[in-house]
Amino acid sequence: MKGEIISVGTELLLGQICNTDAxxxxxxxxxxxxxxxxxxxxxxxxxxxxxxxxIASERSDLIITTGGLGPTEDDLTKETIxxxxxxxxxxxxxxxxxxxxxxHSREMPSSNKKQWLFPEGSKLIPNRNGTASGCxxxxxxxxxxxxxxxxxxxxxxxxxxxxPYLLSKKDKSGVIKSRVLKIFGLSESKTEEMIKDLIERQxxxxxxPLVGKGEVTLxxxxxxxxxxxxxxxxxETEKMIRDRIGEYIYGIDNDTxxxxxxxxxxxxxxxxxxxxxxxxxxxxxxxxxxxxxSRSLILSEVTYSIDAKIxxxxxxxxxxxxxGAVSHETAMAMAKGIRKKxxxxxxxxxxxxxxxxxxxxxxxxxxxxxxxSLYGDKTYEFNSKGNRLWIKNFASLAALNELRKYLIKxx
Amino acid sequence: MKGEIISVGTELLLGQICNTDAxxxxxxxxxxxxxxxxxxxxxxxxxxxxxxxxIASERSDLIITTGGLGPTEDDLTKETIxxxxxxxxxxxxxxxxxxxxxxHSREMPSSNKKQWLFPEGSKLIPNRNGTASGCxxxxxxxxxxxxxxxxxxxxxxxxxxxxPYLLSKKDKSGVIKSRVLKIFGLSESKTEEMIKDLIERQxxxxxxPLVGKGEVTLxxxxxxxxxxxxxxxxxETEKMIRDRIGEYIYGIDNDTxxxxxxxxxxxxxxxxxxxxxxxxxxxxxxxxxxxxxSRSLILSEVTYSIDAKIxxxxxxxxxxxxxGAVSHETAMAMAKGIRKKxxxxxxxxxxxxxxxxxxxxxxxxxxxxxxxSLYGDKTYEFNSKGNRLWIKNFASLAALNELRKYLIKxx
Numbered sequence: 001m002k003g004e005i006i007s008v009g010t011e012l013l014l015g016q017i018c019n020t021d022a023x024x025x026x027x028x029x030x031x032x033x034x035x036x037x038x039x040x041x042x043x044x045x046x047x048x049x050x051x052x053x054x055i056a057s058e059r060s061d062l063i064i065t066t067g068g069l070g071p072t073e074d075d076l077t078k079e080t081i082x083x084x085x086x087x088x089x090x091x092x093x094x095x096x097x098x099x100x101x102x103x104h105s106r107e108m109p110s111s112n113k114k115q116w117l118f119p120e121g122s123k124l125i126p127n128r129n130g131t132a133s134g135c136x137x138x139x140x141x142x143x144x145x146x147x148x149x150x151x152x153x154x155x156x157x158x159x160x161x162x163x164p165y166l167l168s169k170k171d172k173s174g175v176i177k178s179r180v181l182k183i184f185g186l187s188e189s190k191t192e193e194m195i196k197d198l199i200e201r202q203x204x205x206x207x208x209p210l211v212g213k214g215e216v217t218l219x220x221x222x223x224x225x226x227x228x229x230x231x232x233x234x235x236e237t238e239k240m241i242r243d244r245i246g247e248y249i250y251g252i253d254n255d256t257x258x259x260x261x262x263x264x265x266x267x268x269x270x271x272x273x274x275x276x277x278x279x280x281x282x283x284x285x286x287x288x289x290x291x292x293x294s295r296s297l298i299l300s301e302v303t304y305s306i307d308a309k310i311x312x313x314x315x316x317x318x319x320x321x322x323x324g325a326v327s328h329e330t331a332m333a334m335a336k337g338i339r340k341k342x343x344x345x346x347x348x349x350x351x352x353x354x355x356x357x358x359x360x361x362x363x364x365x366x367x368x369x370x371x372x373s374l375y376g377d378k379t380y381e382f383n384s385k386g387n388r389l390w391i392k393n394f395a396s397l398a399a400l401n402e403l404r405k406y407l408i409k410x411x
Numbered sequence: 412m413k414g415e416i417i418s419v420g421t422e423l424l425l426g427q428i429c430n431t432d433a434x435x436x437x438x439x440x441x442x443x444x445x446x447x448x449x450x451x452x453x454x455x456x457x458x459x460x461x462x463x464x465x466i467a468s469e470r471s472d473l474i475i476t477t478g479g480l481g482p483t484e485d486d487l488t489k490e491t492i493x494x495x496x497x498x499x500x501x502x503x504x505x506x507x508x509x510x511x512x513x514x515h516s517r518e519m520p521s522s523n524k525k526q527w528l529f530p531e532g533s534k535l536i537p538n539r540n541g542t543a544s545g546c547x548x549x550x551x552x553x554x555x556x557x558x559x560x561x562x563x564x565x566x567x568x569x570x571x572x573x574x575p576y577l578l579s580k581k582d583k584s585g586v587i588k589s590r591v592l593k594i595f596g597l598s599e600s601k602t603e604e605m606i607k608d609l610i611e612r613q614x615x616x617x618x619x620p621l622v623g624k625g626e627v628t629l630x631x632x633x634x635x636x637x638x639x640x641x642x643x644x645x646x647e648t649e650k651m652i653r654d655r656i657g658e659y660i661y662g663i664d665n666d667t668x669x670x671x672x673x674x675x676x677x678x679x680x681x682x683x684x685x686x687x688x689x690x691x692x693x694x695x696x697x698x699x700x701x702x703x704x705s706r707s708l709i710l711s712e713v714t715y716s717i718d719a720k721i722x723x724x725x726x727x728x729x730x731x732x733x734x735g736a737v738s739h740e741t742a743m744a745m746a747k748g749i750r751k752k753x754x755x756x757x758x759x760x761x762x763x764x765x766x767x768x769x770x771x772x773x774x775x776x777x778x779x780x781x782x783x784s785l786y787g788d789k790t791y792e793f794n795s796k797g798n799r800l801w802i803k804n805f806a807s808l809a810a811l812n813e814l815r816k817y818l819i820k821x822x
Contacts, residue, residue: 012434013437013446013447014437014438015433015434015435015436015439017434018433018434019429019450022423022430022452023423023426024426025426026425026426027425027426027427028426029426030426036424036425037424037453038424038451038452038453039418039424039450039451039452040449040450040452041433041449043448048448048449052449059462178425180427188483189481189482189483189519189523190520192522193520193522199484208421208422208455209483210427211481219422219427221425274713276692279696280695280696280698281687281692281695281696281699281711282696282699284691284692284696285690285693285695285803288690288691288693288713288715288765289799289800289803291766297713297715298715298718298719299712299713300692300712300713300715301710301712302685302692302695302710302711302712303710304699304705304709305705305709305710307709308709308753312710354699355702383516385513387539389700390540390563392696
């Protein structure tokens with residue numbers, strides 16, 4: 001079944017709201033194996049909506065609309081679909097009692113009467129959270145599903161009524177499942193290069209790379225007759241990918257680097273302290289997004305100035321004098337210094353140049369990461385491009401990723 | 412000029428990301444008086460994209476595409492537009508040097524070469540934050556604007572290159588200008604309530620409240636025959652609003668609370684140190700987004716544990732014992748402690764409960780802010796609702812806002 005979503009509402013075209021309804025319906029549809037091929041957003045305008053309905057019904061079997069079911073004049077989705085399908089609008093008792101019940105003691109504006117009119121032959125979709133019932137219309141082997149715009153109304157309606165309906169309708173050819181592999185430390189093009197033959201050879205599951213904020217993701221999508229088969233296919237493909245670039249994969253689906261690292265620290269009962277310079281508190285900020293991290297995180301300091309590095313972390317001034325504040329040596333001294341002071345298992349540090357100005361004749365984007373523990377002291381050098389915010393973010397993720405690899409290797 | 416947006420990417424149709432690009436472009440277009448009539452999302456599929464381009468070019472003068480400019484095989488937007496317009500793809504030196512510069516010492520995957528190929532006759536749109544340059548193509552009185560998908564790349568490209576271009580192209584029947592007032596410390600409904608009569612009375616300029624992440628904004632939009640007239644109209648309306656709620660307005664347009672506070676600190680030559688607890692480094696992280704803040708920020712510590720509060724900030728254990736770690740008294744002691752240690756002009760502190768678990772029988776969302784300087788010691792109590800990330804963010808902004816008001820009042 002080829003599906004598409006038409007979202008009706010001028011507020012979408014003015015950018016006043018984001019089209020989260022289309023995202024939600026797409027996610028849910030993918031879960032139950034319905035392919036969505038297009039999203040369209042159109043304003044509260046009868047003629048443009050008619051045009052869009054015509055285009056959609058020529059290319060799709062399933063058309064899901066959102067929005068335009070309210071009581072006001074610019075709510076015209078149902079009426080326009082009725083016009084398009086050449087169906088009269090008729091009263092539905094069930095919808096009428098829902099609206100009247102909603103207003104019970106209060107006076108009902110007469111405009112609300114349109115909320116119990118639907119194209120003849122509709123099946124109603126009950127709405128627990130509002131007065132706008134939805135409807136399903138089957139006509140000439142096309143299915144129209146008509147839903148209200150507010151997400152708190154649409155979402156339960158979709159899950160409770162539309163999904164079971166679609167499952168009963170769709171050809172029994174199977175489900176679509178996908179898994180996202182989260183990668184740090186490889187560019188999108190490098191990732192693709194390293195698994196190019198897999199991407200090209202595979203048609204089911206498919207493998208699609210996507211670039212995020214300093215990260216890359218790979219989406220594996222399998223079509224199969226049931227969930228178990230799809231999962232097996234995904235796992236087989238995932239294994240082939242991991243054999244090539246496993247060391248760069250830090251998690252799947254909704255995992256984030258801070259969550260991956262934070263969870264390891266908490267589960268392994270490891271305490272940590274952090275000394276940040278160019279990342280300006282961002283590493284600690286990311287790590288403290290993880291619930292329960294207070295059990296692991298003893299202390300974090302942002303020692304921006306050379307003075308603070310010397311005074312707070314006990315770094316020997318000679319080290320900074322000789323090698324510079326942005327160096328392997330200073331990164332190491334910072335990691336050791338904060339660890340000693342906090343008496344934590346691990347000390348993590350970053351020192352570098354976020355820009356816009358360079359420091360010590362060293363380039364913007366250069367940074368060093370230090371990790372110190374009983375299991376060994378390590379430093380890492382990175383060069384990154386981008387503006388101040390990009391470098392701060394990238395250096396923070398790089399530090400968390402080196403820590404992740406360190407924890408796996410040594411602890 | 413009739414415009415529409417085509418977003419290319421299978422990830423949109425699977426619901427893996429929300430179409431924030433379409434929202435952003437719609438907002439910005441409305442600001443400069445360009446009407447957007449349709450949004451379409453389509454997958455990484457040449458034939459479906461060709462169909463969508465055909466439909467769009469029949470009904471619109473301006474077609475803005477997002478996504479599909481990466482180096483990988485499923486990135487096919489430029490190639491498909493070239494095919495649609497029957498134009499050859501040619502090399503652009505400027506784009507080539509951008510890509511090569513990006514990879515400088517590292518090896519460039521050969522697939523990146525496609526990032527310097529564009530339909531013949533394109534004007535390039537430079538991309539500061541990535542290797543995917545965009546382009547503008549004028550053909551048969553239609554304009555095609557081709558942008559990459561990642562918001563951090565697309566947004567500056569749109570503001571810096573596309574907006575001036577569109578302004579130069581659009582009909583000269585007048586201008587639309589707007590200014591956004593940034594508000595902290597008032598809810599959207601409270602803001603609306605306090606200026607309800609202004610909102611209702613005004614038709615030009617219009618006043619539109621919008622809720623953001625812990626903040627509220629008011630957009631004033633004026634239509635006038637020229638920029639000066641529009642500006643005068645905006646300023647008159649702004650004055651009326653400021654007379655009512657001026658103390659809550661911390662800036663305009665692209666101002667942020669960290670930028671407003673950071674700029675004040677730098678310009679007034681005031682040094683600061685910060686002791687964070689429940690905000691986990693986020694205040695310092697936000698403040699270090701401001702270039703040049705290293706002149707003001709001496710030291711910041713995240714003292715999550717009670718031990719660290721006592722050892723690092725020299726807080727008397729009796730204070731914590733008697734009043735709790737989340738209290739006016741501890742917030743004050745933290746602010747004084749960090750200020751004394753760093754010998755800075757100001758000490759700023761936050762202590763509170765970000766959740767999910769409550770502490771000391773105090774509720775999640777309770778937090779205290781402390782500010783200490785020669786000009787006086789102050790503490791502030793807040794109660795907020797929301798999850799851990801929301802509370803961290805809100806408490807960080809609240810601390811910056813109290814500091815902003817303190818700086819205005821006392822320093």
